[in-house]
Amino acid sequence: MKRKKLTFRLPEDLIEQIESRALATDRDRTAVVIELLRLGLETEEEESPQEGFKNLSQQIKAVDHKLAQLTQAVQLNSGELVSSQALISKDFCRSEKTIDHQTSYVASRLQSPTVIESDSINNYNTGDEFEQRRQSVLAAMIGQQARVFDQVLSAYPDPICVLDRLGRFTYVNYAIALLFQSEQNPMLGKNWQELDLPPELMKPLDTQRKRVLMSRRNATLEVEYTSYQGSYQYEYTLSPILDANNSVEAIICIARDITERNQVQTALRESEAKYRNLFESAHDSVFIIDAETQRVLNANWNAARRLGYTHAELLSLSARDIETPAAAESNCEIITQLQTKGSIVYESSYQHKNGTATPVEISSGVIEYEGRLAIQSFVREISKRKQAEEKLRLLELAVFHANDAIVITKVDSPEPLDPQIVYVNSGFTKMTGYQPEEIIGKTPRILQGEKTNSTQKFKIKQALSKRQPVKAELINYRQDGSEFWVSLDIVPFANQEGHYTHFVAVQREITEQKQWELELQYSEKMFRTAVENMLNCLGIYSAVRDESNQIVDFKVKHLNLATCVCNNLTQEEQIGCSFGQLFPTELFEQFCLVVETGRPLMRESLIGDHTHSNKFMSPNSELRAAKLGDGFVATWRCCD
Ligand SMILES: Cc1cc2nc3c(=O)[nH]c(=O)nc-3n(C[C@H](O)[C@H](O)[C@H](O)COP(=O)(O)O)c2cc1C
Structure with a gap:
């Protein structure tokens, strides 16, 4: 074919497309233009079979070479391709199925035997026809393989690109285009320096790229890049692609997102440091x-x-x-x-x-x-704990076997003023007839009944609400319904933080004591009635002592009705009076003797001192006195 030189002025975008197509198919721009013109004019390429075969062979070889290098680079950096597909699912699940299918397709095709071999040579008239058919099938296969590989790499989650010696992109996958918010095709042919990377990233990348070009060896570097997706750390691997003369034709650059790995490593380091710290600083x-x-x-x-x-x-x-x-x-x-x-x-x-x-x-x-x-x-x-446990065990035993009943309630019961019993000892069971399992969880109010004094209950309630100790005596009822008197001594208990958590009550049955008290009250009443109604005068006097414990006076504590009549004075007028106001002074010594010795005094008659102006004591009174406490009780007959 005769070749002529024509000069065209093509629009910019068309030139860009031609250039990128030339880069993608590894042909010069003229070849691309001729092919496009032919396609447009629908003309057949006039090419000798030898030339065509040669071109095709070269193209196959070049594509094969690139495929091999790409495969190697991808495998070197990312492990098995198949395993790497698992990673794809995160961001690229949309293409997962296609990749699976196409990867297996590539694999089957790369393995041969090829389709061509199954195509019998007998179906062709000449050997040339067969050879042409073989070449076109091969070309189609390789084209298909390149496309599949492009798709696989595009679906790969790590950014991958190929730069020519001048630093222009001859291949970019989807991840890298995404990283720079671009499409794959527009990036092709652009120089990597046009990406406007920050200088702290640009400089080391350029140094490593030059190193790879010169050394023909892989280089790696870790960088941090902040894109619109956020700030990520990448590990870049730059691998040379060598041509037939063993010089670097291009550089394949694979970046792996190591943000998560670094975070894990940092967390691991921190956790190890924490563990070491814990280990050494542990009190145990x-x-x-x-x-x-x-x-x-x-x-x-x-x-x-x-x-x-x-x-x-x-x-x-x-x-x-x-x-x-x-x-x-x-x-x-x-x-x-x-x-x-x-x-x-x-x-x-x-x-x-x-x-x-x-x-x-x-x-x-x-x-x-x-x-x-x-x-x-x-x-x-746990020596101390063991000792405390032993002490606790002994205390528990002591409490359990104590004669008094002991009841412990919680403070924070559902109803604050209706505390729930958490413990009772054997004394409680003896006193009330209730077994622990019958009463635990219930309120002590269960023991109260008709005759339980409401004033005492109110007193307890008031104290409990203020978390104050309280003593009370009231009638309670045993399990069999019989009543008994009980004295309660309730104390609130606080925990180490000072919060009241429990009330403890020591309870004692006082039925017998109450009966004695009643009897005493009765006999006292009887005595008082007798004293008040007797005809003799009766007075009770208490001693007044000085600092050296000497009796210096007696004061009137009580005088009965007869005395009041005899003296013609009311009780109020006489109680608190001094000895000298009521008795002749010569009796003072004798009363002192009664108090100090305890010997009673009996006098038939008082020797009345008529010169004495005592208006209370008649001269012929009979006087008896006996010691009572730190004083004396005296009776005498009024003989008016
Ligand atoms: C630890 C503890 C033990 C108590 N034991 C008795 C008891 O044995 N008999 C009794 O009548 N009340 C006992 N009470 C008092 C009642 O449970 C209740 O607090 C009291 O009757 C006042 O409340 P109320 O007026 O709502 O009844 C005890 C209270 C506490 C905190």
């Missing part, structure tokens, strides 16, 4: 013991200090060296439980370097430590 002793050999693989400083070893010494021991022989006996059972449950909490005892044993509580779990199965144990000394 922490041990890591090899599950198989029982050797101490690691322990914190507290563990060494408490057992009396240096840290290094402890790391040379085995679990058996730090357990008491008694604790070691239950080891097998503990290991079995650990194997089935994964973690357990149990009590044991550890042995100090000096041989003393300490009770401990251990919380153990199975972990992987430096590649082996290990048991991590947090150990807490």
Whole structure:
């Protein structure tokens, strides 16, 4: 074919399309223009079969070469293509099915035997015809393979592009176009520097690109890029594509989003640091013991200090060296439980370097430590707790067996002033007939009834609402309905934070005491009536003492009616009066003797001192006096 030179002026967008098509098919622009003209004019290419074959072979070779390099680069950077398809699902699930189908198509085609071989040579008139058919099928296959590969790479989640030696994009996948908010085709032919990347990204990328061009070796670098999608970290791998002369023809650039990986790594580092911190700063002793050999693989400083070893010494021991022989006996059972449950909490005892044993509580779990199965144990000394538990046990016993009834209620019961019983002792059961299981959860009000004094109930209610202690005496009813008197001593109890949580009541049956009191009241009443109604005068006097305990006076405490009549004075006028106002002074000494010695005084008659102007005491009165407390009671007959 004769070739002529023509000069056209084509529109810019057409030139761009021609250029990108030339880049995509690896031909020069003239070849693309000729092909397009031919297609437009529907003319056949006049080309000798040899030329056509040569061109085609070259194209096949070039495409094959690129495919091989791309495959290698993709596999090198991203592992198996098939496995990488799993990643695609996140952002590119729309194309997942197509990729699957097309990948298997490519795979089957790349494997041969090809379709051509199944096509019998007998169907063609000449060998040339067969060869032409073979070439066109091959060309179609390779074109198809290139398209499939383009789709696979486009569906790939990592940004992938190919740059020629001058840094122009000859291939970009969908991910990279998305990253730069563009389409794939418009990016082709553009120089990567036109992307307007920030200088901190531009500079290292350019350095690495130049290094790859010169060294023909892969280069990687990590960069952070903030796009409209947010800020991401990428690991860039630049791989050279070599031509037949082993010089770099292009660079394939694959970026992997490592934001998540970095975040995981940072979180891991932080978590490891936290663990180390926890391990060392833990107040408990922490041990890591090899599950198989029982050797101490690691322990914190507290563990060494408490057992009396240096840290290094402890790391040379085995679990058996730090357990008491008694604790070691239950080891097998503990290991079995650990194997089935994964973690357990149990009590044991550890042995100090000096041989003393300490009770401990251990919380153990199975972990992987430096590649082996290990048991991590947090150990807490519980000597104090054990002592407290023992004390508590004794106290509980004492409370339970106390003669008095003891009732504990919660403060925060559903109804605050109607507390629920949480504990009663055996004394309560003895007193009321209620078994603990019959009364726990109920209100103590269950014991009240018709004769329960409402003033006392109100007093209790008022005190409980103010969380104040209260004492009360009231009638309660046993389970069998019989009534009894009970004295209640209720005290609110606060927890360590100072919040009242419980009321504790000590209760005592006082039925007998109440009967005595009633009898006493009755006899007192009788006595008073008798005293008031007797004909003799009666007075009760209490001693007044000075600082040296000497009696200096007597004061009137009580005088009966007869005295008032005799003296012609009311009680009010006489109570509180001094001795001298009522008795002749010579009697003072005798009354003092009565009080100090306890000996009663009996005088037949008073020697009346007529010179004495005592208006209260008649001269012939009979006087009797007896000690009463720190005073005396005196009777005399009024002989007016
Ligand atoms: C710990 C505790 C024990 C109590 N034990 C009795 C009891 O044995 N007998 C009784 O009549 N009331 C007892 N009470 C008082 C009643 O439960 C109730 O608080 C009281 O009758 C005042 O409330 P009310 O007026 O609503 O009945 C007890 C209260 C508390 C907090």
